[in-house]
Amino acid sequence: MTHFQTLVVGSGPAGIAAATCAAEAGHRVGIVDDNPNPGGQIWRSLRGQSAPDTSHGGGIRGAAQWYGRLIATSATQLQGWSVFDQHEPGIVRAERQGETAHLHYDNLIVAAGARERFLPFPGWTLPNVMGVGAIQAMVKGGLPVAGKRIVLAGSGPLLLAVAATLKAAKATVVCICEQASLRQLAPFALGLAADPAKIVQGLRYKAATLDVPFRTSAWPVEARGNGVLQSVTISHHGEKQQIPCDYLACGFHLVPNTELAAMLGCRMEVGNVSVDEIQRTSVPNVFCAGEPTGIGGLELSLIEGQIAGLASAERHEEARLLLDKKRKASRFADRLAAAFALRPELKALPQDTTIVCRCEDVPYCALKQHASWRTAKLHTRCGMGPCQGRICGTATHFLLGWDADSVRPPIFPVCIASLASLEAPLNPDISNVNIKIKETP
Amino acid sequence: MSKQMRSEQIQITIDQEPMTVAAGSTVAVAIALAGLHCRTSITGEPRGPLCAMGICFECRATVNGIAHSRTCQLLCEPAMDIRTQ
Numbered sequence: 001m002t003h004f005q006t007l008v009v010g011s012g013p014a015g016i017a018a019a020t021c022a023a024e025a026g027h028r029v030g031i032v033d034d035n036p037n038p039g040g041q042i043w044r045s046l047r048g049q050s051a052p053d054t055s056h057g058g059g060i061r062g063a064a065q066w067y068g069r070l071i072a073t074s075a076t077q078l079q080g081w082s083v084f085d086q087h088e089p090g091i092v093r094a095e096r097q098g099e100t101a102h103l104h105y106d107n108l109i110v111a112a113g114a115r116e117r118f119l120p121f122p123g124w125t126l127p128n129v130m131g132v133g134a135i136q137a138m139v140k141g142g143l144p145v146a147g148k149r150i151v152l153a154g155s156g157p158l159l160l161a162v163a164a165t166l167k168a169a170k171a172t173v174v175c176i177c178e179q180a181s182l183r184q185l186a187p188f189a190l191g192l193a194a195d196p197a198k199i200v201q202g203l204r205y206k207a208a209t210l211d212v213p214f215r216t217s218a219w220p221v222e223a224r225g226n227g228v229l230q231s232v233t234i235s236h237h238g239e240k241q242q243i244p245c246d247y248l249a250c251g252f253h254l255v256p257n258t259e260l261a262a263m264l265g266c267r268m269e270v271g272n273v274s275v276d277e278i279q280r281t282s283v284p285n286v287f288c289a290g291e292p293t294g295i296g297g298l299e300l301s302l303i304e305g306q307i308a309g310l311a312s313a314e315r316h317e318e319a320r321l322l323l324d325k326k327r328k329a330s331r332f333a334d335r336l337a338a339a340f341a342l343r344p345e346l347k348a349l350p351q352d353t354t355i356v357c358r359c360e361d362v363p364y365c366a367l368k369q370h371a372s373w374r375t376a377k378l379h380t381r382c383g384m385g386p387c388q389g390r391i392c393g394t395a396t397h398f399l400l401g402w403d404a405d406s407v408r409p410p411i412f413p414v415c416i417a418s419l420a421s422l423e424a425p426l427n428p429d430i431s432n433v434n435i436k437i438k439e440t441p
Numbered sequence: 442m443s444k445q446m447r448s449e450q451i452q453i454t455i456d457q458e459p460m461t462v463a464a465g466s467t468v469a470v471a472i473a474l475a476g477l478h479c480r481t482s483i484t485g486e487p488r489g490p491l492c493a494m495g496i497c498f499e500c501r502a503t504v505n506g507i508a509h510s511r512t513c514q515l516l517c518e519p520a521m522d523i524r525t526q
Binding site (some may be wrong): 034036040080098099113116118125127128129130131133134135137138141142143144227228257355356357359360361362385386387390391413415 | 462465466467469470471473474475478482483484486487488489490491492493494495496497498499501504505507509510513514515516
């Protein structure tokens with residue numbers, strides 16, 4: 001039996017900080033994550049062949065320091081495992097390539113991070129059209145992009161950070177297209193000036209991307225190609241321009257991964273997991289830290305992670321010492337949200353034939369006649385494929401104002417053997433079980 | 442890609458064709474380097490990774506006999522048998 005006093009789900013900055021603090025406070029800690037390496041998306045590839053990544057705030061130095069602290073504890077790291085349900089209170093189940101584990105816990109910290117928001121437009125399903133964080137992940141996963149022409153588009157601070165990564169990998173970043181207007185962004189830029197650490201961070205981005213045109217009020221309206229991407233048409237201040245490119249990296253800022261917390265019954269508040277000042281959710285012994293409580297970036301994630309880790313180990317006083325820092329970092333998060341709010345024109349991006357649900361290939365015309373996510377699902381199968389609506393549900397929330405249904409387990413498709421599994425000890429060997437994808441109704 | 446990643450090469454097969462990739466490469470990257478698409482959609486469109494972080498399932502393929510594996514979340518291992526879907 002694998003029993004943890006504190007089990008952390010997610011090994012990004014919030015999860016690493018939470019696990020470290022709980023373990024340093026004496027708890028027996030497990031940290032489980034579905035990526036092959038710890039670090040989450042922003043500190044990707046912390047272990048093994050990590051290319052030093054200076055593109056993000058705090059850079060590799062902050063990452064290495066935190067990771068060093070974590071591995072100095074006795075915390076058990078479980079990478080490559082997807083938590084898919086809560087078997088019974090105090091036991092979650094996880095799967096890795098056909099293998100199942102039951103993880104017992106006294107306290108659970110959800111640090112599930114965020115994903116990119118994707119909006120459908122004609123041609124967005126072509127290979128080599130991917131997310132902004134996605135192309136960064138692919139480059140860090142070994143994709144050579146030297147000499148490739150890449151257009152970055154969408155919204156959010158990730159665009160600049162990824163441009164820096166791509167330039168370092170010797171790609172030709174043709175242009176960066178930010179949907180927000182300069183006027184909308186100005187308060188954000190001014191706000192940055194109030195924080196010296198962020199000025200440095202901003203300058204670093206600027207230096208690395210100096211010879212990349214940064215366009216505001218610009219977004220992609222169509223991607224074209226014959227089986228693979230060949231060009232993208234950009235709308236810039238209302239004028240259209242077709243740009244030949246090898247990759248289009250397009251993501252419209254971030255949305256929190258709330259599925260696990262929702263499945264556990266945690267109360268939500270405008271799409272985020274609701275927590276008190278020391279990161280307690282509405283469910284006893286379940287905490288939440290980082291992006292699922294609201295998109296706030298690296299610093300806020302680290303602070304919330306520390307608070308959650310300390311609170312789970314009942315070091316409430318130490319946790320409360322961080323509250324001032326948390327409030328300050330939260331103000332940055334509020335500015336972030338205002339600066340990169342999506343413009344309503346983007347609701348006109350999908351055409352009738354544009355596929356919205358990529359799992360079930362459901363076009364926009366089949367969806368928009370419905371009144372709600374539920375009726376659309378029942379009539380078209382949208383959101384019923386393997387991604388369980390994580391992509392199209394996020395898109396239709398913006399496009400049509402639909403709210404997703406309640407979350408039901410399993411929160412990831414798993415093999416039947418995992419669903420039927422009883423108590424299973426952790427086994428490092430991966431067994432070759434033939435799996436069938438489980439589609440949730 | 443770091444130096445360490447380039448230095449060690451490993452053998453895999455993709456759709457039964459042998460291939461060499463740098464250790465530390467994800468399976469999704471290996472499929473891209475082979476010039477293939479991960480899967481064909483239900484209406485016949487070629488698809489590749491969208492999110493590259495285990496959310497969208499567009500990169501799924503059969504890896505060592507396990508269908509619907511998220512290839513962006515898997516590192517290549519020696520003798521890995523990868524089949525596009």
